[in-house]
Amino acid sequence: MDFKDMKINEEKAVLENKERVAKDFWRQKYHVQGIVGLINDPNGFTQFKGKYHMFYQWNPLGVDHKNKTWGHSVSDDLLHWERCETALRPDTWYSKNGVYSGSGIVIDGELYLFYTGNVKDDEGNRESYQCLAVSEDGEHFERWEPSIVNQPDGYTRDIRDPKIWEKDGKYYAVLGIQSEKLEGKVVLYSSENIKDWKFKGEIAGANHGKLKDFGFMWECPDYFQLKDEKTGEIVDLLVVSPQGLEPEGDLYQNKYQTGYFFGKLDYAKPEFEITSDFVEIDRGHDFYAPQSMEDDKGRRLIVGWMGVPEEEDFPMTKNGWIHSLTLPRELKVIDGKLYQLPIKEMETIRGEKIEFSSKVKGTEKVGTGTTYELNAKFKNITGNVGLKLRVGKESETILKLDYADKKFVLDRTKGEQVDKSLRKVALDNVNELELTVFVDNSSIEVFINGGKEVFSSKILPKFGADGIEVFADNETDVEIVKWEWK
Template sequence: MSNKFKPKFHFSCPKGWMNDPNGFSFFKGEFHLYYQHNPEDTKWGPMHWGHATSKDLLHWKEQKIALYPDSSADNEGCFSGTALIENDCQYLMYTGVSKDGSENIQQQCLAVNDGEKISKFSDNPVIRTSDVKTEFCKTDFRDPKIWKDGNTYYCAAVIKKTDNNGAIALFTSTDLINWQYKNIIAETKGEMGGMWECPDVFKLDGKDVIIVSPQSVKADSEKGFHDGNNSVYMTGTLDMDKAVFTPDVRPENNFTAAELDYGIDFYAPQTTEAADGRRIMTAWLQAWESYLTPEGNDWSGMMIMPRELVIKNNCLIQKPVSEYEKMVENLPFLSGFIYKNMTARFTKDNYPQCDLTLIARIPDTKAENPDNEQFTVTVSDDKGGSVDLNFDSNKMELSFDRSNSINNGGAINRRSVAVTASKNKLVTFRFIFDTNSCECFINGGEKVFTNAYFLNKNVRKITIDSSLTYGLNFKIINIK
């Protein structure tokens, strides 16, 4: 397929399969993004680490493959991990998968990037299954997050306990080579899925934050969880001496965790600190449960546009990185007002990339809010394909429907997110469309709703239909 089908400002691999981001970090003046990669197929297979670099988080330069599954410690796969920058080197800790009889066991390995080449430690793994001093399944011990505090190195990795529930185990070291098990700092007892994946641990705005991706979650509208794989965060306090995390209880639902993104296509987020101190997050913009890649495509998988994170009232606020804001601030735009029962159309050849802001005022009373109080944003191609984003002010819900796109939008093609109005009865939706995705930032990033889709790559148009009594303010920026 033509590269016109590829995203414009979301990273995608040049060929083959891509999933979780790995080793996301700022090193030697550039952002480095590694990722789970099968170079030989557009489906998951032998896991390598792909590698790309960027100056601005929007335009990426592909580098050669960083890690191959070619040693005794990782010959069944180089799974996910993270990076630590120290002594002018980038230390990469990753999960090596190897055979133990008939089983694939998972242990933690180390590699070093000195800026010229990446070398694996000769005596991998550095954290072995025998180092874990609690009962667990050796086949599920992965995704190390490493950092340093004072003179101590820390590693948080996920394990599956013998009751099939997930947990985060903490290890410490003084040299990155010899590690000691400390404690379980967070776990599920079935209330937040089964096995957990891809932990991240960091400080932000005076809080300790843990991010994790639980599997096998049961849908819970009060908590905001959907069936299957989710990605959540917890704020609180991590006592490093006792290796105990005390999470904050969220007042809206008396629970300790909240979704990071309410869309279909968001998983395995990972953060890094930029040189200017910003906490920046990326994630895989795809879902395990719903394979979308069109037949004949030679690439599969992309990342979200990186987001800046801040904490406000224990809520993680996500916004597009400032590099993106600088890119669009001087681009041509249209703004105006869409009245009740009015349709607005925007058409452009090869047009999928735009930044659309809609501000809706919610009626004050039930009498003013009949069932047809809604708007719909439709992206359509010239072959009859389309995707819809619909806001229903009666339900206070934004929904996404890709069932009329290529492959009928995959096994999961619809999802909704609850929306809350501000004190002045306004709701702000910022839809950022790239070739194959839409990231919606609701009320300035209080919630985010990310979904992928594939449409025909020829002429596209965006249509906005509104039946809202008070209409819609709009601003649309063409991203060239």
């Protein structure tokens, strides 16, 4: 394709397909998604000139991972998003085979976007370049390509996904990279002026320090600090999306994973000194490549791609679209554990309210709905309990506490998705359970016990499947509040 015609082809694809896409039964109501085509990683998540800006990998021309641009949407409240002109297209030499993932930072009233330019030669060999675009208004961008140019020795050209931050008047970037031994790593760069960058060194990765074999590539690294809400300690977190982990029991069940390490970043050494195990951020089927930012309320917010690479076998592709981003969440550390909390803004879209309070044994229908928020509390538990959502003929999504195994289970075996596997996580207390659940037309996000664990998964119920049921093997105290979304 001649990328000089990219904009024309994009506009044509949108015009031809947007009505068909908009009418699709599974289109989301409150999630960022492409107007047509495929989206994946969130990029450049920032707050600039009073608005939240969300960029994202977008292929407007199809439902495969080609023709990557940076789509762009803005919001006042993180829930109602307005689509903007495409921010970056692969119409320069350094991005001619795709504008890949990166991040954003605001400096002196200007928005800087760092991204990976993908370049392939005639034999299909890939090279990656770290590039920069600058905007005064958040809509029009001047490309500065390339920016981070000093490829370190001992690594392949799989280097990508720059995440930028400022500390003590200097700028730093972490990038995912692959060693010549095909090991996933994270490296650190620094800059005095945001334009010129120096390679500092490798700070973490497979077979680095105390960590052993841990994947062939680490994508989308993110570094930030949080204050422990209980101890007051400032803790460092390194979030990565490693590829190549083998399943271990209930862990690492997706094609590729996303999780975090606690530790301490030593800028001088440099080294991210890991002090914890790798913990998956999300236990569901569809979560990858998240990006975080701190907003003007002092919140550390995170959004992930509600999908996983190399898993595009979903029926909505027949109608010309696939994937969305997760709902934004707030991150907190409480007593050495990372929690994810629904953002306060979710309360603003609450509509009609239905309440249910009873002792339950067996199964009871408590209402209907297709897009809603639901809070369920189970007390005095002595057996299996849970919810069945989007219930209909050959459709249901089950959220269950397996009392004997002391595990929470997400079961989406009945639905149109091809993957029928379960997702599970062990719980430390099975006598009580609280679930906060957000159900959209083709997704479910479950926050367990105040956000201590989270499951995000696509669900593809059949038409008319809108039942809500509660069940308990033994008599259990149950309280449910459900709000239909406006």
